[in-house]
Amino acid sequence: AQKITQTQPGMFVQEKEAVTLDCTYDTSDQSYGLFWYKQPSSGEMIFLIYQGSYDEQNATEGRYSLNFQKARKSANLVISASQLGDSAMYFCAMREGGSGNTPLVFGKGTRLSVIA
């Protein structure tokens, strides 16, 4: 079974609008972490935001926020006020276990295109 599922292969959003990228995960661990990365066309992987399973507040980092719904095992990324530079692949990832000793498992990604 896939650990991380991103059901949207591609998304379009108008500049200055908000967009939500979906991510669901599968784990039996109580302690885990969820991460989002951005990969622009240049290829580098850029860390955006982190949410811990015990964090009670949704994580926010500037225009990025994470809509964490633990019971539904979803960790959707919300980008507010989209910019042309947000056009990229976005990957959701999970680290299982409380020790932090396990690697990240990535979803297949969502390609976001921001339209002027």
Place this chain on the structure above:
Amino acid sequence: DAGVIQSPRHEVTEMGQEVTLRCKPISGHDYLFWYRQTMMRGLELLIYFNNNVPIDDSGMPEDRFSAKMPNASFSTLKIQPSEPRDSAVYFCASRGGPRNSPLHFGNGTRLTVT
């Protein structure tokens, strides 16, 4: 901080040749990961090290793949002999600090095997 440094950025080689990819992690980071990215399979973990010791190499596709970390500042991923299906982008990433710390990725090596 120079970040994770990978070399070469691009490698084109013929089938059957040996390929060596190199990685210098961020100083002080105690975890190092090798991932492979393809269109079909996405980002796959190949192997990871903790304090220079390989922890899990179950993602290494075949015996043709090997990885070493002789010291805290250097790791190699070797493919011998290479095959066209090995063509992919290979990422090295490192991590240090508390358990919520992210992976820091290098810029990747784009490998093409003809």
